Amino acid sequence: MSESDKPRAVESWEIMLLSRDKVGATELQKIFSRGQTQINRYCMSPLCGDAQRNPLDRLRLMFEKLVENGEDELVRASLNILAECIDCRVKPLGKPRPDKDTVEEECLDDYPELTELDRLIGRREHPRVVQRQAERVKQEVDETLVSYLELWNRKYGTLR
Numbered sequence: 001m002s003e004s005d006k007p008r009a010v011e012s013w014e015i016m017l018l019s020r021d022k023v024g025a026t027e028l029q030k031i032f033s034r035g036q037t038q039i040n041r042y043c044m045s046p047l048c049g050d051a052q053r054n055p056l057d058r059l060r061l062m063f064e065k066l067v068e069n070g071e072d073e074l075v076r077a078s079l080n081i082l083a084e085c086i087d088c089r090v091k092p093l094g095k096p097r098p099d100k101d102t103v104e105e106e107c108l109d110d111y112p113e114l115t116e117l118d119r120l121i122g123r124r125e126h127p128r129v130v131q132r133q134a135e136r137v138k139q140e141v142d143e144t145l146v147s148y149l150e151l152w153n154r155k156y157g158t159l160r
Contacts (some may be wrong), residue, residue: 016054
């Protein structure tokens with residue numbers, strides 16, 4: 001199947017509809033412990049009067065509430081668990097933003113996160129915990145690199 005022939009689902013109800021088509025309504029009934037009628041409602045456009053909020057919409061709503069309450073890490077952990085089946089992990093969009101005034105301070109800021117990573121590994125913590133900490137270390141190192149490149153560009157001009 002070429003890329004242009006693949007179905008494109010952009011809304012949650014479209015994802016549910018394609019999922020029903022691919023794995024079957026009976027399988028979705030087992031997964032969600034819901035009857036055929038309810039599964040069909042999950043797959044309907046919200047423009048239809050009988051459509052109901054599907055599990056994807058409910059998850060998103062829960063994630064939004066968690067973020068409002070400062071629980072970004074919990075949302076990230078949840079999304080990473082969901083993404084494991086396709087060997088993926090979530091990553092923040094955009095360029096890292098240094099949170100210290102100097103490159104030297106950014107360098108020092110790397111150590112606590114790296115030390116914590118080593119501590120978690122030494123304690124044989126769950127791989128998901130270690131992976132998340134490794135991502136924090138990478139974020140800190142990326143902030144240091146951005147800070148250094150900004151300093152270099154101010155002092156010596158932009159790299160070519």
